[in-house]
Amino acid sequence: MKKLRKTFNNELSKMHVRFAEMGMMVHEAIFRAVKAFVDHDKALAHNVIVRDQAINECENELEKMTLEVIALYQPVTADLRDVITILKASSDIERIGDHAVSMCNATIRMKGSQRIAEIEVEIAKMGDYTCSMVEHVLDAYVNRNLERAYQIAKDDRFLDAELRKIRQRCMTVMQAAPASVFSGSYYISVATYLERIGDYVTNVCEWIVFLQLGEIVELNPSSKNNL
Amino acid sequence: MKKLRKTFNNELSKMHVRFAEMGMMVHEAIFRAVKAFVDHDKALAHNVIVRDQAINECENELEKMTLEVIALYQPVTADLRDVITILKASSDIERIGDHAVSMCNATIRMKGSQRIAEIEVEIAKMGDYTCSMVEHVLDAYVNRNLERAYQIAKDDRFLDAELRKIRQRCMTVMQAAPASVFSGSYYISVATYLERIGDYVTNVCEWIVFLQLGEIVELNPSSKNNL
Numbered sequence: 001m002k003k004l005r006k007t008f009n010n011e012l013s014k015m016h017v018r019f020a021e022m023g024m025m026v027h028e029a030i031f032r033a034v035k036a037f038v039d040h041d042k043a044l045a046h047n048v049i050v051r052d053q054a055i056n057e058c059e060n061e062l063e064k065m066t067l068e069v070i071a072l073y074q075p076v077t078a079d080l081r082d083v084i085t086i087l088k089a090s091s092d093i094e095r096i097g098d099h100a101v102s103m104c105n106a107t108i109r110m111k112g113s114q115r116i117a118e119i120e121v122e123i124a125k126m127g128d129y130t131c132s133m134v135e136h137v138l139d140a141y142v143n144r145n146l147e148r149a150y151q152i153a154k155d156d157r158f159l160d161a162e163l164r165k166i167r168q169r170c171m172t173v174m175q176a177a178p179a180s181v182f183s184g185s186y187y188i189s190v191a192t193y194l195e196r197i198g199d200y201v202t203n204v205c206e207w208i209v210f211l212q213l214g215e216i217v218e219l220n221p222s223s224k225n226n227l
Numbered sequence: 228m229k230k231l232r233k234t235f236n237n238e239l240s241k242m243h244v245r246f247a248e249m250g251m252m253v254h255e256a257i258f259r260a261v262k263a264f265v266d267h268d269k270a271l272a273h274n275v276i277v278r279d280q281a282i283n284e285c286e287n288e289l290e291k292m293t294l295e296v297i298a299l300y301q302p303v304t305a306d307l308r309d310v311i312t313i314l315k316a317s318s319d320i321e322r323i324g325d326h327a328v329s330m331c332n333a334t335i336r337m338k339g340s341q342r343i344a345e346i347e348v349e350i351a352k353m354g355d356y357t358c359s360m361v362e363h364v365l366d367a368y369v370n371r372n373l374e375r376a377y378q379i380a381k382d383d384r385f386l387d388a389e390l391r392k393i394r395q396r397c398m399t400v401m402q403a404a405p406a407s408v409f410s411g412s413y414y415i416s417v418a419t420y421l422e423r424i425g426d427y428v429t430n431v432c433e434w435i436v437f438l439q440l441g442e443i444v445e446l447n448p449s450s451k452n453n454l
Contacts, residue, residue: 060443063315067307074301080294084314088290091318171412175405181398188412189419216287 008073012082015065016142019086019093022058023138026093029055029100030134030197034127037107037190038120045104055097062090081211089141089207092200096134099193099200106186106193113182116173119166123190126162130194130201133159137204149208152201153219159198166191235300239309242292243369246313246320249285250365253324256282257361257424260327261354264334264417265347272331282324289317308438316368316434319427323361326420326427333413333420340409343400346393350417353389357421357428360386364431376435379428380446386425393418 029048036045066087069075075083133155140148167188174184202220209217256275263272293314296302302310360382367375394415401411429447436444 056445063311063443067311070297070311071303071307074297076298080298084290084294084297087311088314088318091315167412171408174401174408174412178402178405181401181408185394185398185401185412185415189415192416192419216290218283 004073008069008075008079011065011069011073012079015062015069015083015086018058018062018065019090020138020142022055022062022090022093023134023141025051025055025058026097026100027131027134027138029097030103030127031131033100033103033107034124034131036104037127038124040107040110040115042108045107048104049101052097052101055094059090059094062086081214085207085211089204092203092207096197096200099197102193103190106190110183110186113186114177114179115183116170116180116187119169119173119184119187122162122166122169123187123194126159126166126191126194129155129158129162130197133198133201137201137208141204141208144208144212146208146212149205150219153205156198156202156220159195163191163195231300235296235302235306238292238296238300239306242289242296242310242313245285245289245292246317247365247369249282249289249317249320250361250368252278252282252285253320253327254358254361254365256324256327257330257354258358260330260334261351261358263331264354265351267334267337267342269335272334275331276328279324279328282321286317286321289313308441312434312438316431319430319434323424323427326424329420330417333417337410337413340413341404341406342410343397343407343414346396346400346411346414349389349393349396350414350421353386353393353418353421356382356385356389357424360425360428364428364435368431368435371435371439373435373439376432377446380432383425383429383447386422390418390422 029051032044032048035041036048066083069083070080073079133152136148137152139145140152170184170187174181205219206217209215209219256278259271259275262268263275293310296310297307300306360379363375364379366372367379397411397414401408432446433444436442436446
């Protein structure tokens with residue numbers, strides 16, 4: 001029995017390591033997506049898109065590992081919760097990667113269209129903030145830091161406020177200058193992607209609460225589905 | 228053993244029923260979200276937003292059921308795959324609901340802004356198509372219809388093409404008429420939500436393949452992360 005326990009713990013550790021690796025890849029993806037947007041760097045944007053495949057494969061691999069671990073070790077209570085949480089949280093992490101890709105697609109398509117420096121500065125700020133949130137939530141997950149999870153979910157409100165502000169400013173600029181419509185509408189999309197990443201981060205915070213307390217909670221529900 | 232098998236099958240049936248109910252609620256949500264958008268019906272939009280809570284609760288409930296069923300019956304092979312797939316696919320279904328809510332938020336915020344009838348017609352068409360896709364994929368899931376799943380994933384390309392078209396038309400109109408910027412930028416958002424729902428439908432198609440063949444596949448990868 002002790003041996004089985006040890007082997008299960010080994011397998012679970014492997015899953016945690018894979019999850020952490022996936023998290024680091026996604027953090028890197030969003031970091032680079034923001035950088036590509038700020039620097040108008042299409043090559044970097046393309047690079048993020050190509051690498052997304054590896055993130056998707058991580059999610060698939062975690063799924064296979066989940067099936068194997070459950071079938072072999074038949075975990076219960078906290079162990080089972082641990083395995084299932086990795087499985088579910090990996091969907092949220094993977095979708096953060098998808099949104100980094102969407103940002104990169106926007107960066108590539110904007111081409112030489114008339115840029116609006118002041119709005120790009122705002123988006124860069126929002127991007128840095130989002131990137132930090134992703135980093136912090138991964139750290140909180142690894143360290144099972146409940147208090148930190150609550151705090152990060154609260155931080156998401158900043159992104160909601162930023163999106164509203166950026167949307168408003170884009171509309172004002174687009175109304176005044178037709179030449180800015182192309183870039184302005186992409187700015188709104190990019191800000192929407194960043195705000196949505198905040199929602200996925202909040203989901204991961206909820207998984208941390210679930211792991212620690214065994215309760216399914218909804219953190220920050222009013223901020224979700226913002227525009 | 229036979230008795231345990233029977234009880235497991237009962238529990239699994241309950242999960243399938245709950246999943247199907249969740250699917251129906253989400254189908255209704257997207258149907259109503261499209262209708263609210265087309266009819267400029269803010270009360271209906273509000274109603275969809277309020278009801279989303281019940282969809283989220285379904286997902287939480289399925290999660291609890293998964294933990295209980297695995298801990299109690301320790302399923303393996305096809306049974307385990309069945310349980311895990313419900314758990315993962317329910318995330319995709321829940322997110323379709325979130326996007327219906329986002330559409331409704333857009334409908335509410337557009338207020339009396341200058342509408343563009345020809346683009347609204349296009350979005351309505353896209354909305355109807357998306358709604359059908361959701362209905363078809365739920366049906367394919369329940370009936371384990373592999374061929375249908377492949378077909379539905381292919382259908383997603385229509386939404387990608389529609390989004391590109393609508394985005395382009397919105398930009399043209401916004402450039403020509405500053406008064407249309409407000410509604411135009413919301414149209415782009417709404418079309419983006421519909422396109423993203425298509426991606427979630429494709430994910431569910433992938434789960435159907437996984438259930439039937441035990442293989443994790445990526446259907447229609449090039450269409451994902453479109454803008």
